[in-house]
Amino acid sequence: MNNSIPNDTFKTIINRKSIRAFQDRPIPTDVKKQIISAALRSPTAGNMMLYSIIEVADQGKKETLVKSCDNQPFIAKAPLVLLFLADMERWNDYFSCCDVQELCQKRDAPYRTPVEGDLFIAVCDALIAAQTAVIAAESLGVGSCYIGDILENYEIHRKLFNLPRYVLPITLLCLGYPTEQQKNREISSRFEEKYILFKDTYHHLNENDFAEMYKPMQNKHFASGNYIKGAGNIGQHYYLRKVSSEFSLERNRSVREMLKNWSQENS
């Protein structure tokens, strides 16, 4: 091990890359169990485990996800697909079982159902569990890729997985053994640390910072011809590809629907 890679854990983290093509072989049950057991050891707010995980084993459901998550065919080919949910339903239901509302009445204290703050902390829990699964899988030779498009088409996903009101789909993970081509693919670049890590206070970046920060990305995209027609720089390219694109508009509509559904009683 050299200084920049001090141990095997670091090696796993530093060399990880998203895997979008999988070998045609299943993940053995014991490996799957290890990945899940690692995820369940994740830090969790107040040790409440405000998340649930659904293993999407049904091929028909995987095919539906291909379409509902912006047409990404590799979802259907992933041997293991895990849906991470922010889950306040379990505790809310348990509070009902425990007559918490009656207790509050007796104490003349307000009783409340989950609101935005509860949702945000549950989202943190779900994502942290997902990332632990990613690293655990990677350490076992199993590659993975997040599917952020699970935030789209809330109505479809709610029905597909029978999600109650206080359970929202946060992220989807596709896992499997990487193909040789994927193994050999270079890892992707990142912005330099100085643009991301600040000390004590936020640092607003200026035009010169941006020019320097995006230069490698811009050079790479434009050299390879991988940019949207009409875009003159990386900002225009990303805006057209990621911000004003159909999938991102659908994501915003869908998330608005999720929030409406979550907070209907509290509004």
Ligand SMILES: Cc1cc2nc3c(=O)[nH]c(=O)nc-3n(C[C@H](O)[C@H](O)[C@H](O)COP(=O)(O)O)c2cc1C
């Ligand atoms: C929240 C989130 C959502 C993502 N959604 C997708 C997705 O829908 N499809 C996909 O192919 N990759 C998706 N990715 C993977 C990213 O594209 C990938 O992490 C990024 O390009 C950096 O590459 P790397 O993971 O290989 O380092 C997502 C990653 C994150 C963290």
